[in-house]
Amino acid sequence: MRVAIAGAGAVGRSIAGELLENGHEVLLIDKAPTAISVERVPQAEWLLADACEITSLDEAALQRCNVVIAATGDDKVNLVVSLLAKTEYAVPRVVARVNNPKNEWLFNEAWGVDVAVSTPRLMSALVEEAVSVGDLVRLLRFSHGDANLVELTLPPEAALVGTRVGDVAWPEDTSLVTIIRGTRVLTPTNDDILEAGDELLFVAAQAREEQLEQLLSVQRQDAAGQV
Numbered sequence: 001m002r003v004a005i006a007g008a009g010a011v012g013r014s015i016a017g018e019l020l021e022n023g024h025e026v027l028l029i030d031k032a033p034t035a036i037s038v039e040r041v042p043q044a045e046w047l048l049a050d051a052c053e054i055t056s057l058d059e060a061a062l063q064r065c066n067v068v069i070a071a072t073g074d075d076k077v078n079l080v081v082s083l084l085a086k087t088e089y090a091v092p093r094v095v096a097r098v099n100n101p102k103n104e105w106l107f108n109e110a111w112g113v114d115v116a117v118s119t120p121r122l123m124s125a126l127v128e129e130a131v132s133v134g135d136l137v138r139l140l141r142f143s144h145g146d147a148n149l150v151e152l153t154l155p156p157e158a159a160l161v162g163t164r165v166g167d168v169a170w171p172e173d174t175s176l177v178t179i180i181r182g183t184r185v186l187t188p189t190n191d192d193i194l195e196a197g198d199e200l201l202f203v204a205a206q207a208r209e210e211q212l213e214q215l216l217s218v219q220r221q222d223a224a225g226q227v
Contacts, residue, residue, distance in 0.1 A: 001025070004065045006051035006081045007072035008035040011097065015069060016041050029060055052080045054088065062089040070096040075103045079111050086112030104141075116141055136213040139201075146206050147173075152216050156196035160216060166190025171212050173205035 001024045005012045008030035016026045020043045030036060031050040038046050049056035051072075062068065068085040070078035078096045085091040096111075098104050098118035107116035117140070140149040154161060160168060165176065165188050179186040180199035186192065194200075204212055 001066045002064055003027070003067045003069060004029060004060055004062055004085075005069045005071055006030075006077070007070070007097075008032075008037070008046070009071070009073060011073075012069075012071040013037070013041050015071060016044050020044060027060060027065075029056070052077060052084070054084065057084060057089065062091060065089070065091050067091065067093040067095065070094070072097070073099055075099050075106075079106060079113075082107075082112040084112075114142070136209055136216075138209070142203070147203050148206055148209065150202050150204055150209060150212070152200050152202075152213065154194060154196055154198045154200060154216060158196070158216055160194050161196050163194050164190065165192045165194065168194075168215075171204070171208040171215065174208050174212055175203050177201050177203055 003019055003024055004027045005016055006029050008016075008028040012028060012030070016028055019026050020041070025045070026041075026043075027045040027047060028041065029047045029049055029051045031048065033048060036046055036048050038044075047056070047060055049059060051057065051060075051070075062085060065085075068081065068089075068091045070081040070085075072078055072081075075098060078098075082094045082096045085094050093114050094112050095115045095117065096107050096113045098107055098116050101118055104116060104118050107113045135152065137151045138148050139151055142148065170176065176188050178201040179188050179192065179194075180201070181195065181197070200216070202212065
């Protein structure tokens, strides 16, 4: 897979290193001569150019890329790069870094963004995920379909503990993709039994998150006990 990364700072170089280790082709683009540090990622291709300019992206042969990552420290630049990659070069997958959480609403399909990664939001989500049991935590937002990757750790008192996955009436536009149980990562089947402490990862439409949380919550059991 060929990947172009706009922004050769610490974030861009780190991403490049990981991708190269996994056997992918990587092109790093940056307009600042001081950012061109070939010796730091010698296996990558490097291009000194402004990724917001069509002529630069032509030189980068962006149409040959499977993925473009807009990883600069400037949200305006990341949006422009994303839009050009998608509309001018039909890049199949565009991933954009969000530096300021207030700008996150802009990073959507209209700007060519397939996946927006907000470092502040991700860090806060990971903190919440580590300490929260019974609360839905949003880990990642996908632009297409207005869907999110969300996580909930099933508390012991939850009504669904002991229930078969196939017997649960999950909300529409919601998919249980993984169950993390201790050190195991399970691909859910209808016959799997939900256990207390299971970390459940869903891809869910944002409009369904509240319904999903209510389904998995302790309050659901409390209400059932009163009936």
